[in-house]
Amino acid sequence: MSRWEPGARERLVVAAVDLFTEQGYDATTVAQITERAGVTKSTFFRHFPDKRELLVAGQETLSRLLTEGIAEAPVAATPLETVAAGLERASNAMGPMNRELAPRVRAAIAACTELQERDALKTVSLTAAMTTALIARGLPDATAALASELGILAFKRGFAEWSEGDRDGQDELAGYVLAALDELRVASASLG
Structure with missing residues (x-):
């Protein structure tokens, strides 16, 4: 995973929406979102305090x-x-x-x-x-x-x-x- 790859915030939102659609909000973890977006957990938490904030980004x-x-x-x-x-x-x-x-x-x-x-x-x-x-x-x-x-x-x-x-x-x-x-x-x- 590239540490400073551009567009991380947008990729996180898209990954989260895709996963929420596929398996539901409750079943989706931050780890799954970061993996799908190709970023680290620290990148996630730099942009969002928790996963529910992704949908009101x-x-x-x-x-x-x-x-x-x-x-x-x-x-x-x-x-x-x-x-x-x-x-x-x-x-x-x-x-x-x-x-x-x-x-x-x-x-x-x-x-x-x-x-x-x-x-x-x-x-x-x-x-x-x-x-x-x-x-x-x-x-x-x-x-x-x-x-x-x-x-x-x-x-x-x-x-x-x-x-x-x-x-x-x-x-x-x-x-x-x-x-x-x-x-x-x-x-x-x-x-x-």
Whole structure:
């Protein structure tokens, strides 16, 4: 095993998703993941504190991108336009690997209560980060919280549709996420 071979983090994620799909989360060990990825255990622990963190590997980056997009939105933007700026920034960072792994990650999460709990915590964390960023722009707490919830729901809906779509297509995630946000905007207006 090469000690400093590039792409170790990505290889670890792919190896883990493959093994979780093949034999289940509980039956998969860190040793098996590192062997499949062609790295050492110390490399694993340099990137991840434990195996469940593999499936939320990009959460910190996603949170940062969402909040940067919100912070950089035009001053005159409405709350949902501001959220859309964050969603677009985060979506543009997602590529073919995210699309390819998504169905297998969803299956692994669906098959394991521990991963379902971790996924729920990820959603709460991303929503809280967006809410904090919106409040920092001067939005009232309730408005910021509602806009963030709609934003996360739009991201999840758009990501699911994008990842289930044509793998050969060159369509970008942002289009799906922004369309989902527009649908939710219309739906929320009809609530009365």
